[in-house]
Amino acid sequence: MKLQFDVLQKGDYEVINKELERKDSLDVLKWVYNAFGDKLVYSCSFGAEGMVLIDLISKVKKDATIVFLDTDFHFKETYDLIDQVKERYPSLNIELAKPEITPEEQAKQYGERLWEREPDACCKVRKLVPLERELSRYDAWISGLRREQSPTRINTQFVNQDNRFQSIKVCPLIHWTEEEIWMYINLHKLPYNELHDKSYPSIGCEYCTKPVAEGEDPRSGRWANSEKTECGLHK
Template sequence: MVTFQTVSEQELKHLNESVLKEKDTVDVLKWAYETYGNDLVYSCSFGAEGVVLVDLISKVRPNATILFLDTNLHFKETYDLIEKAKKKYPNLNIQIIQPELTVEQQAEEHGDKLWERNPDRCCQLRKLEPLEKEISKYVAWISGLRREQSPTRRNTQYVNMDRRFHSIKICPLIHWKEEEIWMYIKLNKLPYNELHDNNYPSIGCFHCTSQVAEGMDPRSGRWANSAKTECGLHLPGNSDK
């Protein structure tokens, strides 16, 4: 089994350039679950890519574990979508995890509206630390990253070393284009976040997500008033080819 502790750059290269090179998303998912079984988890934010992956995973591993990180600051539409997903995929093990601090406790310890004053620290407390704690229980995890989403993601491979979580990060959707994501959603009549219909292409916490004007970068609505473009989960330094 390929693990963070034992994998070499040569093994990763062999996997990505030989074993999985000509494979499609379903093949990659089958390989991942055959390789890791219950030691593999999908951390899902239930964006457009997320609902596609949940549907595909349900076909490959009907009882797979899906994690959703509830920062307690999501849009109502996001919570509504998760309930729809639970009903559509009753066999999937959809788990909701939360930060150690409530929003009120965070305000008491770090000051009010930390997401405005120090968004990196807010993401650290409400996203990265709880995910790190949970993902550390598994050998590998699945992410819905696509190469065309941003410059920081264009070198993502099917199988990556995740240095932040000391695990293997598997990204089955790296070659998908946005139109393919939406074609799959429409053809399969999948539930999706209704905010996508109102110029919210990338959806996170409601304080840090805004609408995007037509023709703008799809991720320009995330942390729009700062230089921040990633929560820190997928920064290039965290994951290597």
């Protein structure tokens, strides 16, 4: 079976996921890198799940390519973490993908503070279009989605048909709980974003991410005061 988006049918995904259903995350990563090799990329936001996946990926393919969507609006702590990861995993190829326009150009073209007025439009310019450009170079991509994270992710499989990006999306951590993510981080002494210790369970752009009170939905700090719950990468 040729593993390409335009060749695989719905039944093929069912067969693949049946084959992988009893595998652990490391086995899934071994399978996907064996299947796609250098035509596979990990799109990483450097959240807690990202740190676990980076460590697991480094055990399977030391020179794997990781792309970070650098919107120009991230927290300083996020950029500091990327520097730490580069130092800890020097063989990994970590690329920062920029939007086609600068924040200043965006303000001139769309008006000031687009993220407040039209958050979907801001995400499209600074995240969706850049990721579309990056994924066009690959046959498949890895994501850190977990089923536990939100109702929209509950049916995520290990290997998914990604119609949004005309690609194959692989999610090795679908069965992991938040507790297991942090157990792994602490056990292996992995670096992580300092904002996680300041009530930021989910971290995105600085303008659109707020701390979350204890007991609230972990993603309620993303696009707070709006109905938006996803940037659009995983619809």
